[in-house]
Amino acid sequence: MHLHDDKIKELEEKANLIRQSLIESLMAAGSGHTAGPLGMADVFTAFYFHILNHDPKNPDMEDRDRLILSNGHIVPIRYAAMAHAGYFPVEELQTLRKFGTRLQGHPERNKLPGVESTSGPLGSGLGQAAGIAYGARMDGKKFRTYCLMSDGEHDTGNIWESAMFAGKNKLSNLTGLIDRNNIQIDGVTEDIMPLESLRDKYEAFNWHVIDVDGHNFEAIVDAVEQAKAIFEKPTLIIAHTIPGKGIPEIEFDYRWHGNPPGKGPEDVFKKEKQGEEMLKRLRTLEGKIRSEHE
Amino acid sequence: MINPKAKLVENLFDKDRMEFLPTRDGFGKGLVEAGEKDERIVVLCADLSESTRSQWFKDKFPERYIQLGVAEQNMATVASGLANYGKIPFISSYAAFSPGRNNEQIRTTICINNVPVKIAGAHAGISVGPDGATHQALEDAGLMRMLPNMTVLVPCDAVEAKKATLAAAQLPGPVYIRFGREKSAIVTTEDTPFEVGKAQVFRQGKDATIISAGMLVYNALLAAEELSKEGIEATVINSPSLKPFDVETITESAKKTGAVVSVEEHQIVGGLGSAVAETLAQNHPVPQEFIGVHDRFGESGEPDELLEAFGMGVGSIKEAVKKVMKRKK
Numbered sequence: 001m002h003l004h005d006d007k008i009k010e011l012e013e014k015a016n017l018i019r020q021s022l023i024e025s026l027m028a029a030g031s032g033h034t035a036g037p038l039g040m041a042d043v044f045t046a047f048y049f050h051i052l053n054h055d056p057k058n059p060d061m062e063d064r065d066r067l068i069l070s071n072g073h074i075v076p077i078r079y080a081a082m083a084h085a086g087y088f089p090v091e092e093l094q095t096l097r098k099f100g101t102r103l104q105g106h107p108e109r110n111k112l113p114g115v116e117s118t119s120g121p122l123g124s125g126l127g128q129a130a131g132i133a134y135g136a137r138m139d140g141k142k143f144r145t146y147c148l149m150s151d152g153e154h155d156t157g158n159i160w161e162s163a164m165f166a167g168k169n170k171l172s173n174l175t176g177l178i179d180r181n182n183i184q185i186d187g188v189t190e191d192i193m194p195l196e197s198l199r200d201k202y203e204a205f206n207w208h209v210i211d212v213d214g215h216n217f218e219a220i221v222d223a224v225e226q227a228k229a230i231f232e233k234p235t236l237i238i239a240h241t242i243p244g245k246g247i248p249e250i251e252f253d254y255r256w257h258g259n260p261p262g263k264g265p266e267d268v269f270k271k272e273k274q275g276e277e278m279l280k281r282l283r284t285l286e287g288k289i290r291s292e293h294e
Numbered sequence: 295m296i297n298p299k300a301k302l303v304e305n306l307f308d309k310d311r312m313e314f315l316p317t318r319d320g321f322g323k324g325l326v327e328a329g330e331k332d333e334r335i336v337v338l339c340a341d342l343s344e345s346t347r348s349q350w351f352k353d354k355f356p357e358r359y360i361q362l363g364v365a366e367q368n369m370a371t372v373a374s375g376l377a378n379y380g381k382i383p384f385i386s387s388y389a390a391f392s393p394g395r396n397n398e399q400i401r402t403t404i405c406i407n408n409v410p411v412k413i414a415g416a417h418a419g420i421s422v423g424p425d426g427a428t429h430q431a432l433e434d435a436g437l438m439r440m441l442p443n444m445t446v447l448v449p450c451d452a453v454e455a456k457k458a459t460l461a462a463a464q465l466p467g468p469v470y471i472r473f474g475r476e477k478s479a480i481v482t483t484e485d486t487p488f489e490v491g492k493a494q495v496f497r498q499g500k501d502a503t504i505i506s507a508g509m510l511v512y513n514a515l516l517a518a519e520e521l522s523k524e525g526i527e528a529t530v531i532n533s534p535s536l537k538p539f540d541v542e543t544i545t546e547s548a549k550k551t552g553a554v555v556s557v558e559e560h561q562i563v564g565g566l567g568s569a570v571a572e573t574l575a576q577n578h579p580v581p582q583e584f585i586g587v588h589d590r591f592g593e594s595g596e597p598d599e600l601l602e603a604f605g606m607g608v609g610s611i612k613e614a615v616k617k618v619m620k621r622k623k
Contacts, residue, residue, distance in 0.1 A: 068375075109378075109407045117378060118406040124371045124399050131375020131383075134360070135336075138381075158399065161368035 070125020123156030152184030322347025324459025389415030436564020499527030
């Protein structure tokens with residue numbers, strides 16, 4: 001399933017639309033995270049528009065691939081990708097975090113069809129994904145289980161217990177993906193609690209590890225394809241991403257981890273202009289083209 | 295007098311002719327039977343297969359037994375995933391560790407997800423004995439009772455424990471079942487009614503109601519029998535279903551007797567006594583005395599010795615009945 005240039009261009013355009021929807025939904029919500037979701041826009045686009053065997057009109061399809069999101073706080077980007085994939089109307093993104101919404105601040109399995117599990121408290125997604133993969137293998141099922149994780153949640157013990165379990169049981173139908181953006185709420189991961197070498201650690205736990213540029217669709221898809229060819233081991237994809245990707249002024253800035261547009265640091269954009277400026281950057285492809293909105 | 299409808303064992307007060315088994319044995323037997331009936335059942339263990347009796351399931355169904363090592367948090371999350379996929383997982387450990395250590399994983403990945411994971415907390419209560427405070431879970435039932443979607447069962451003996459295990463396997467949502475380590479009196483029979491959400495009147499009396507769950511039900515019966523010799527007739531209710539709680543049976547009994555003593559091997563905050571007080575406060579307030587652990591940790595000792603020292607022995611229950619009767623208006 002090698003990507004053709006046309007497909008790559010299509011995915012890039014889709015990811016840009018999804019980023020815009022993300023910013024719009026965060027502006028409407030008035031709270032939530034910005035940097036992490038922007039950084040994972042390309043990965044989610046790759047999954048929902050190329051990798052996953054799924055049916056947005058039949059979210060409970062029996063042998064669908066399972067996509068478990070462990071770091072629930074970046075769910076707004078999952079919602080935006082799901083809406084564009086056809087799970088629900090794009091307009092519903094405006095209800096993010098509001099009373100009565102299906103788009104809870106952190107995702108809930110029983111609120112929105114297509115959300116496979118509840119997450120928010122960090123470190124518990126990989127175990128759930130491993131449980132699904134284990135059960136599926138018992139029954140000879142062929143679908144694959146993916147678990148998207150943050151780097152910061154690798155501070156938790158639970159996730160390493162799960163990594164050990166998946167390695168022991170050689171869950172080759174399980175693929176983990178770490179959003180390696182090097183930031184967490186209080187700062188840079190290697191200052192807060194050094195994680196490196198993530199590769200060596202996972203390899204020591206009997207995983208196959210692949211590093212990729214998390215904004216390169218070809219690399220992401222190739223890594224997922226490679227994982228399917230690895231037997232006797234689960235695979236970990238370390239996706240190196242840029243927090244805030246798509247909006248140059250906030251890229252790499254950990255202060256945007258937990259703030260929505262309108263509530264972030266003011267040294268680049270005034271608070272009341274933050275959402276508008278971000279959308280402008282996205283609509284003009286970081287200022288490279290004129291926007292129809294201008 | 296003993297309620298004939300409860301179909302309790304004969305010779306209830308002849309200790310030489312009573313049978314004593316740990317409730318965890320009932321769990322072990324129930325697991326095997328549940329596994330025979332339903333192929334979806336899988337059993338997870340965190341390095342305590344023999345003492346939780348999950349070993350019996352492993353011997354019969356090794357392909358459906360999953361060893362996770364000393365990792366209770368992971369056990370909860372893996373079970374959540376298995377249940378999410380379509381299995382019915384039982385997770386077993388000591389109550390001090392599960393739900394003690396993995397409370398958040400149970401809350402988020404089992405209860406909010408609302409998946410049918412069954413949590414077996416073994417070695418609960420102070421009667422674990424010599425192991426001391428760290429291993430004497432006295433908060434577990436309260437922790438689990440507070441969680442939406444969770445059913446909480448505290449069987450009184452090994453026979454009821456097996457029934458509770460089989461019932462848990464069939465419920466569509468999460469269940470916590472509490473088991474003890476020590477051998478305890480078998481008071482019920484196969485014919486004793488058991489239903490999730492129902493309490494049973496084991497003994498009928500007009501002067502006070504003793505309501506209990508777990509192995510202390512037998513102490514409650516012994517206390518009632520001794521009180522009878524002093525002219526006090528107590529009702530004894532076995533309430534294995536802490537949640538859902540049988541509001542009707544407890545309220546009816548409180549109306550008849552006008553005084554209640556709750557008896558549990560648990561902190562009095564959050565457990566059976568709290569459930570009784572919440573129920574009566576809303577439906578029919580009467581004086582209540584609380585037998586249980588009063589805001590302290592346990593310590594090493596022999597089980598019977600500890601139950602006496604912590605005020606959960608037969609004598610303490612009798613005193614509580616007399617005290618609560620004096621408080622009647």
